[in-house]
Amino acid sequence: MDTIRFDSEGGPLFADIRSGFANPGSYALTLWKRNSNSKAMKDIEGNFINAEDDRHQLAGAAADNDGRIVECFVTITPLGDPKQFFASMRIIQDDAVLGDISVADETTSHTVTVDLFALLEARAE
Amino acid sequence: MRHVQNSCRALAIALGLGGAASSSIAQAPTDPSQQPGNAYQFSLQLAIPSSPAFKLVDVDASTILRPTSFHQLTTAASNFISENGGFSLPKELGVEVAPFFLARGRTLTLDEYRRNQLLYRFRVSAAVKQGEGAGAPTNLALGLRFSPKDATDPRTSPTLIRQLTDVTTAVNRICVRERDAVGPPTRFDSPGVVSCADPRGRERGLDSALKSIPVDDTNRAAERQALLTTLEAFRAHKSQVEREISQLDSQVATIKKTWETERWNKSGLDFAIAASGQTADSLGHDPRFAALAAWLFAAAPVRNWGQVVFGFNAQRTRDSVSAPMLWTGNVAAAFYVGGNRYKGFIEAQGSLKESAKGGALANAGAEVFILPGLWANGAAGWELDPDDKKGRLVTRFSLRTKFPQLTPSAPRGQVPLTQ
Numbered sequence: 001m002d003t004i005r006f007d008s009e010g011g012p013l014f015a016d017i018r019s020g021f022a023n024p025g026s027y028a029l030t031l032w033k034r035n036s037n038s039k040a041m042k043d044i045e046g047n048f049i050n051a052e053d054d055r056h057q058l059a060g061a062a063a064d065n066d067g068r069i070v071e072c073f074v075t076i077t078p079l080g081d082p083k084q085f086f087a088s089m090r091i092i093q094d095d096a097v098l099g100d101i102s103v104a105d106e107t108t109s110h111t112v113t114v115d116l117f118a119l120l121e122a123r124a125e
Numbered sequence: 126m127r128h129v130q131n132s133c134r135a136l137a138i139a140l141g142l143g144g145a146a147s148s149s150i151a152q153a154p155t156d157p158s159q160q161p162g163n164a165y166q167f168s169l170q171l172a173i174p175s176s177p178a179f180k181l182v183d184v185d186a187s188t189i190l191r192p193t194s195f196h197q198l199t200t201a202a203s204n205f206i207s208e209n210g211g212f213s214l215p216k217e218l219g220v221e222v223a224p225f226f227l228a229r230g231r232t233l234t235l236d237e238y239r240r241n242q243l244l245y246r247f248r249v250s251a252a253v254k255q256g257e258g259a260g261a262p263t264n265l266a267l268g269l270r271f272s273p274k275d276a277t278d279p280r281t282s283p284t285l286i287r288q289l290t291d292v293t294t295a296v297n298r299i300c301v302r303e304r305d306a307v308g309p310p311t312r313f314d315s316p317g318v319v320s321c322a323d324p325r326g327r328e329r330g331l332d333s334a335l336k337s338i339p340v341d342d343t344n345r346a347a348e349r350q351a352l353l354t355t356l357e358a359f360r361a362h363k364s365q366v367e368r369e370i371s372q373l374d375s376q377v378a379t380i381k382k383t384w385e386t387e388r389w390n391k392s393g394l395d396f397a398i399a400a401s402g403q404t405a406d407s408l409g410h411d412p413r414f415a416a417l418a419a420w421l422f423a424a425a426p427v428r429n430w431g432q433v434v435f436g437f438n439a440q441r442t443r444d445s446v447s448a449p450m451l452w453t454g455n456v457a458a459a460f461y462v463g464g465n466r467y468k469g470f471i472e473a474q475g476s477l478k479e480s481a482k483g484g485a486l487a488n489a490g491a492e493v494f495i496l497p498g499l500w501a502n503g504a505a506g507w508e509l510d511p512d513d514k515k516g517r518l519v520t521r522f523s524l525r526t527k528f529p530q531l532t533p534s535a536p537r538g539q540v541p542l543t544q
Binding site for chain 1: 196197230231232233234235236237238239245279280283286287289290292293294296297298300301304308309310311312313314315316317318319320321324370373374375377378381497498527
């Protein structure tokens with residue numbers, strides 16, 4: 001699992017979900033509590049019909065996210081031929097991209113689901 | 126220009142690759158589109174259009190440039206008959222690409238595409254026509270095509286996008302449900318494509334645990350039996366979830382098939398320009414500007430079974446290396462009847478040359494889907510030559526392909542930041 005480090009004194013964290021190749025699709029964003037099977041916020045569902053509403057704030061202040069896992073299932077129906085897809089989850093703080101978890105490939109299926117996740121860790125002072 | 130022959134061969138190889146990819150599909154015993162799990166199942170199989178550059182070097186007397194759905198990368202080949210009447214490698218080859226879509230496609234969102242449709246549907250084409258025999262002239266052409274209106278473009282249909290999004294939302298909910306039964310990813314997991322029936326790879330984990338216990342280890346027989354029972358129960362559950370997902374996948378196939386069937390003949394508008402050069406021989410000696418052409422063609426539906434295409438073409442061309450350049454204007458119309466994959470057409474065209482000579486063409490033919498990504502187009506008709514005022518029989522056959530693969534598999538996981 002990749003680790004994305006953030007400034008615990010900085011602004012809130014955001015997850016920005018994208019689908020490339022102008023493909024439609026949907027996603028579900030989950031924030032897991034530190035070392036736990038329970039969630040730090042209610043799952044957020046979204047889709048790629050509009051790109052403006054695909055940036056979501058992670059619950060609490062930045063420092064609250066230390067040790068949490070942010071996860072996003074992205075399901076895409078590739079429209080092109082070949083059926084290329086690209087799914088990305090960027091973690092953003094104070095308008096700076098801290099990390100970009102992404103998968104790009106081609107598929108043979110009608111739909112493809114990608115699991116994107118990362119461990120959030122506060123930077124050491 | 127010395128590389129004209131090599132370019133021609135390279136294009137032939139490119140076309141051959143498309144054919145090779147398609148040939149494995151040809152082994153399918155029934156309609157390939159009905160075979161589950163095949164690569165083309167979700168690709169929209171709308172007809173591949175001729176490109177402006179190909180039109181300019183083509184011996185085809187028809188100037189009709191039919192507006193059809195946008196593709197990222199296509200090829201075309203024509204003129205398969207050699208001097209002695211036998212079948213040969215095509216002497217006319219063309220490639221058309223959508224450069225902005227290819228360059229930006231990876232991170233291009235639906236919103237960005239819809240806001241800049243003209244840019245992303247813009248295509249550049251190149252074509253070469255090799256002369257017959259040694260010392261024969263060779264034509265090279267470059268074309269640009271703009272499609273301000275394309276009602277067959279799936280990315281600009283709110284209805285289609287909404288239908289597909291509803292299905293992906295349902296698939297995603299299954300994924301979340303199955304994942305919630307297990308918990309968050311572990312530090313050993315990596316991002317990537319998952320099966321929603323088993324998003325955490327639980328079956329693999331249970332299987333590995335089971336295999337780690339020797340069958341003859343009597344001390345751990347109870348543990349082994351418990352694992353076996355859990356694995357069997359999980360497999361039964363997984364196959365039930367897979368059936369659930371399979372039903373949703375079938376919905377996507379139906380939505381796509383309906384789109385293809387209903388939208389193949391919808392309206393479109395294409396504007397294109399192309400220029401060509403001619404060399405004195407096949408080795409590229411003595412290159413000269415040969416032609417400049419522009420097209421403006423529109424397409425309109427006739428219910429769900431027909432399409433009318435009409436437009437105007439202007440060309441400034443020379444008939445031979447030494448001849449002066451002359452203007453020709455063409456007004457043409459075509460009527461297509463059938464469905465997306467198989468259609469017949471009739472064409473009529475009137476021409477007026479700068480030298481005040483008039484010509485005419487009447488054509489009939491068919492456009493046929495052969496394999497996913499491979500289409501054939503054939504026509505025969507009668508042409509009144511504007512120069513000698515004599516009528517003659519004209520025929521045309523061309524193959525058009527989409528490239529089956531564009532991008533190599535990309536690495537999964539975290540993309541290094543450039544900042």
